[in-house]
Amino acid sequence: MKIQSQRDFAAGALFCAFGVAFAWGAATYSVGSGARMGPGYFPLIVGLLIALLGAVITARSLIVHTEDGDPIGAIAWRPLLFIIGANLLFGVLLGGLPALGLPPMGLIVAVYALTLVSSLAGDQFNLKSVLILATVLAVGSYVAFVWALNLQFPVWPTFIVG
Template sequence: MKNTQDFYAGVLFMLVGSAFGWGALDYQVGSSGRMGPGYFPLLLGVLLALLGAAMMLRAALFQTDRINAIGPWAWKPMVAIIAANLLFGVALGGLPGLKLPALGLMAGIYLLTFVACLAGERFKFKEAALLATALAALSYLAFVLLLQLQLPVWPVFLVVN
């Protein structure tokens, strides 16, 4: 193996691309002239799998000047990013089984941003707060005002009917 990092990255790309392509087959694919809901995810999955195959082939056949050994797992960033996404999902939809109401888009974005910022080497509260505010404003503009998606924007207990 000439380049182990690129090889395993290619394996990961192939697995993810294949999974998306396989999942897209559950939807109507259609044709390029009349695309169904599964067409675009299938196309992206196949392209990602092909990119992974090309990366694997290149890593196995061609020597590079640098040493690319796989280092230790970066547990802190991985846990922070996964936790941030899970918290965003819980904030947006709540947990009805545990009687936890939805906190809405704004609280979800703030939770997502602050927890994701913990993944970095340094955490600065002011920077995270500014980033969260900008993301919340842009998300409100894009999803609520422009796309008119029916999302819970504010916590359920703050909304007056």
């Protein structure tokens, strides 16, 4: 069987690999049953669904014909680095970095930093729309995680709230 779309085949294989790895990691937790779900139930189901989606994409890449074989292009390093860097920065700002003496900056600062840095991954940058998006995400995160779920983590920098 010939690969009709290299891009879909590679994407499907990656989905399968990540889904299986995620499900395997989730199986180390107590899964429980449908009626009494354990902490590993939801991650296991998500991992299996991701693997299933990968299998469908991989099968589709072998069946659906494309004109040029849909080759895999060059790796887009700039977006890749900005997105990964934004997520790392979010984690550092949210929890701080005690080894370097950086205190937690809180949820609001972390969400703004995440949004600003990740928006640099694209070809166009509009500061006004990025700040509007960051504000909506910060308010939504506060409402969802602090107010609705009552999760305990810093919302503001420690030097502001004490």
